[in-house]
Amino acid sequence: MTDGAADINGASADSKRPRLSSASVSEPARVQAGTCRRLRGGTNTGSLQGVKVASADPGITGVMPTMLDDDDISTAKPADRSSIPYPRERRSPEDAVRELAEPAAGSSVRTFLIADVRGYTRFTNDHGDEAAARLADCFAALCEGVVGEHGGRVIELRGDEALCVFDSSRDALRGAVALQAAFMQAVADDPALPLNVGMGLDAGEAIPVRGGYRGGALNLAARLCSIAGGGEILASEGVIHLARKMDGLAFVDRGQVTLNGLTAPVRVLQIAREGDIPAGLPPLQPILVTHPTNLPDDSTLFVGREEEIAAIAGLVRDPHIRLVTLTGPGGTGKTRLALRVGNTLLYDFQDGVFFCDLASLTDASLVASTIAGVLGVKEEGGQDLTGTLTEQLKAKHLLLVLDNFEHLLDAGHLVAHLLDGCRDLHVLVTSRIPLHLSWEQEHSVPPLSLPDAHRVRDAASLSQYESVALFIQRARAAKDGFTL
Numbered sequence: 414m415t416d417g418a419a420d421i422n423g424a425s426a427d428s429k430r431p432r433l434s435s436a437s438v439s440e441p442a443r444v445q446a447g448t449c450r451r452l453r454g455g456t457n458t459g460s461l462q463g464v465k466v467a468s469a470d471p472g473i474t475g476v477m478p479t480m481l482d483d484d485d486i487s488t489a490k491p492a493d494r495s496s497i498p499y500p501r502e503r504r505s506p507e508d509a510v511r512e513l514a515e516p517a518a519g520s521s522v523r524t525f526l527i528a529d530v531r532g533y534t535r536f537t538n539d540h541g542d543e544a545a546a547r548l549a550d551c552f553a554a555l556c557e558g559v560v561g562e563h564g565g566r567v568i569e570l571r572g573d574e575a576l577c578v579f580d581s582s583r584d585a586l587r588g589a590v591a592l593q594a595a596f597m598q599a600v601a602d603d604p605a606l607p608l609n610v611g612m613g614l615d616a617g618e619a620i621p622v623r624g625g626y627r628g629g630a631l632n633l634a635a636r637l638c639s640i641a642g643g644g645e646i647l648a649s650e651g652v653i654h655l656a657r658k659m660d661g662l663a664f665v666d667r668g669q670v671t672l673n674g675l676t677a678p679v680r681v682l683q684i685a686r687e688g689d690i691p692a693g694l695p696p697l698q699p700i701l702v703t704h705p706t707n708l709p710d711d712s713t714l715f716v717g718r719e720e721e722i723a724a725i726a727g728l729v730r731d732p733h734i735r736l737v738t739l740t741g742p743g744g745t746g747k748t749r750l751a752l753r754v755g756n757t758l759l760y761d762f763q764d765g766v767f768f769c770d771l772a773s774l775t776d777a778s779l780v781a782s783t784i785a786g787v788l789g790v791k792e793e794g795g796q797d798l799t800g801t802l803t804e805q806l807k808a809k810h811l812l813l814v815l816d817n818f819e820h821l822l823d824a825g826h827l828v829a830h831l832l833d834g835c836r837d838l839h840v841l842v843t844s845r846i847p848l849h850l851s852w853e854q855e856h857s858v859p860p861l862s863l864p865d866a867h868r869v870r871d872a873a874s875l876s877q878y879e880s881v882a883l884f885i886q887r888a889r890a891a892k893d894g895f896t897l
Contacts, residue, residue: 524585524616524652525630526565526577527638528556528592531609533573548606549573555595555608563588568625578626582616582655586662586684589614589646593685597644613637614648614684616655636672637681646684653682663687671760705765707787708755708814718750725754725856729812729839730761734854735832738818738842741858747843748816750858754841755814762839764809770816777823784813799827803834810837818844825850 530552537545549572556575557567565579565588579585589612596608615637617630630651637647653664663685669678683690728737739747755766769787771780781798785791790805792798815828825848828840832852842848847855 521618522616522655523619523626523630524579524582524614524655525619525626525634526560526575526579526585526589526612526614527631527634528552528575528577528610528612529638529641530573531611531643532607536607544605545572548608551599551606552596552608552610555592555599559592559595560588563591576625576631578619582614582652583657583659585614585616586646586648586652586656586659590662590684590686593644593646609643611638611641611643612646613639613641614646614652616649616651633672633679636679640670640672640681647681648684650680650682661687663690665690677763704759704763706755706759706767708752708759708766708768718746718753721750721858722753722757725750725841726757728854728856729754729758729841734852735838736828736840736842736848736850736852737854737856738844738847739856739858740844740847742845745858745860747858751814751816751841751843755812758812762810762812764811766812766814768814768816771821772817774821777821780815780821780824781827784815799830803831806831806835806838808837809835812839812841815840815842818842818848819846822846822848 530548533545533548536548552573553567553570553575556570556577560567560575560577560579563579564581564584565577567575567577569576577585577588579588593610593612596610599606599608613634613636615630615633617628617633619626619628619630633649637649641647647667648664665683665685667681667683669680671678725737725739728734739751741747752768755768759766767787769784771783774780774783781802785798785802788802788805790798790802793801793804796804813831818824828842828848829850829852831838832840832850847853
């Protein structure tokens with residue numbers, strides 16, 4: 414298990430995150446923190462060194478998604494937890510097996526909480542395995558005690574990480590806040606055990622399997638945990654919708670974040686006791702998703718057109734506008750503008766943004782094969798290339814950029830056919846004239862802004878005009894130190 418936010422935001426991320434105040438820590442949290450104090454002098458290391466899996470119930474191993482890969486879901490032999498104090502009444506192995514280990518006939522909505530100790534690997538390297546084991550034991554004891562008091566269950570432990578399940582989103586949120594308070598109290602009592610913990614929660618249908626649960630809610634909870642700073646609790650909209658308003662708790666919208674392995678941005682909310690969320694929270698650091706593309710790198714700085722780029726990107730994003738054509742005379746910068754818009758939209762199209770240069774074609778019948786070559790689509794036996802393209806693209810959320818279309822207007826029927834058959838396909842075209850298709854939204858590209866001779870005061874003010882700024886950029890590329 415990696416160190417979550419420390420790996421995403423850099424080594425100093427934890428120090429930059431706002432910490433919640435330790436005021437109003439509940440008495441149960443203080444009792445649980447006392448468990449950690451009893452552990453400090455103990456010799457138990459069990460299997461909590463490193464990242465071996467331990468379960469809150471003997472004989473049961475959990476199913477916890479890692480922060481790195483949705484598909485990397487593993488089970489392991491249960492660790493010996495016999496010497497770890499359990500603040501709550503333990504169930505018998507037989508009860509645990511009946512409750513968790515036998516697959517159920519169907520799924521039900523549950524709320525999952527994943528908690529991760531930030532800096533655990535670094536702490537282990539700096540202080541050794543015995544100190545890391547004491548930290549893991551304290552973390553485990555607090556999780557089991559506080560989660561149990563709030564109606565939840567810890568179904569898997571990995572030393573520095575815990576997977577918990579609740580039947581109620583309200584119980585899960587209150588349990589998460591109480592757990593953070595317990596961690597803070599434990600740190601106040603013993604700064605040598607730095608329980609700097611981030612948490613993520615999501616709710617959804619989950620299917621019980623032998624050893625735990627399967628479901629998308631576990632994956633999203635893991636992703637939210639991965640971007641939570643130490644002391645933070647991040648939850649999905651689904652959890653907040655189920656819990657509704659809760660006295661004593663505050664929810665703050667942290668915006669939408671694109672997370673690895675998920676097809677759409679996720680709105681993230683932070684939860685804490687009222688008055689404990691500081692003002693001026695930093696923006697969340699997303700785990701950027703790399704979508705496929707063949708867009709060429711731009712070797713020169715793009716000058717101007719910020720408002721125009723935003724306007725065109727808005728048209729392309731509109732689900733009701735499937736074809737946008739940038740028109741204008743040659744030399745107005747249509748191609749570079751289209752490439753810039755394509756780069757702006759890279760994270761909007763799950764299946765990528767692809768650029769097709771049609772300038773060298775002289776035959777409209779070759780447009781289909783050119784598109785197929787860019788997308789890596791091969792003609793299948795018994796089906797023409799247009800049909801193969803349609804079949805391959807009909808389930809794709811993809812942006813196709815067709816550059817220099819004006820001399821290939823006879824291929825307009827191909828574009829229309831693809832748009833008709835592929836509901837999530839969007840096309841951005843550059844052409845001196847429109848295609849005159851029913852899907853089409855034309856956007857005329859004007860030349861870069863020119864200086865107004867009546868308003869220019871000095872040479873320095875000329876650089877504020879886009880055309881002059883471009884001229885200066887190209888002149889300096891040819892002659893270092895060029896000035897007007």
